[in-house]
Amino acid sequence: MKKLLLFSVLSSLIVFVSCTPKPKPEITEQQKSALRSDAKTFMESLKSVLIKEIQTHGIVSAVSVCSDTAQVLTNNYGISKGIYIKRVSFKNRNPMNVPDEFETKVLKMFEEMHSKNQIKPETEYVELIEEKGVSKVRFMKPIIVQPECLNCHGAEEQISSMVKEVINKIYPNDKAKGYQIGDLRGAVSIQKTL
Ligand code: HEC
Secondary structure (H helix, E strand, O other): OHHHHHHHHHHHHHHHHHHOOOOOOOOOHHHHHHHHHHHHHHHHHHHHHHHHHHHHHOHHHHHHHHHHHHHHHHHHHHHHHOOEEEEEOOOOOOHHHOOOHHHHHHHHHHHHHHHOOOOOOOOOEEEEEEEOOEEEEEEEEEEEOOHHHHHHHOOHHHOOHHHHHHHHHHOOOOOOOOOOOOOEEEEEEEEEEO
């Protein structure tokens, strides 16, 4: 009887200990600011490749360069930083840029904020998630349409017929036209394993 009691006390202790949640790791200010700067550098390098190509070879050539470079840069940048980084949008041009479940949730939130004029240059979203026992920090930042984007993402009449031709050829299912300055274009999305 004593043995049985001891056994049950011990086993409930084991259950108790193994059920106590592990303390959730917190995202430090330092980690946040590193992610912020990764997103910024990534967007700046994409933009500088784009602008350089437009200036040296023209807008038509920029489309094809951009379509390859964006994905290559996305991969290389992520690998060099040990992170996953990409751009996502509900109205995506590249099928690779469809948002996943988490990105969809955050993009919807950004859209809601955008409709209330609440998107600011410092707007961002950070969340710590557990995926298959791995802690990951996910970071997203809105991308807003600027004047120079309209050559390739604006209304039909703002995009030259040559540019349209190239876009339609590479992206037959392009949804990323018809934007105006100030529209929410999508978001930069970063995942980093802790
Ligand atoms: C020279 C044409 C061109 C210009 C100018 C341009 N883009 Fe794009 N954009 C593209 C192409 C091509 C893609 C598909 C690239 C890829 O494969 O990721 C793209 C993709 C994107 C994506 C990823 C989501 C998607 O639709 O696939 C975002 C976000 C984006 N552009 C935002 C912008 C913003 C913001 C600007 C202005 C600062 C801009 N673009 C200017 C051609 C252009």
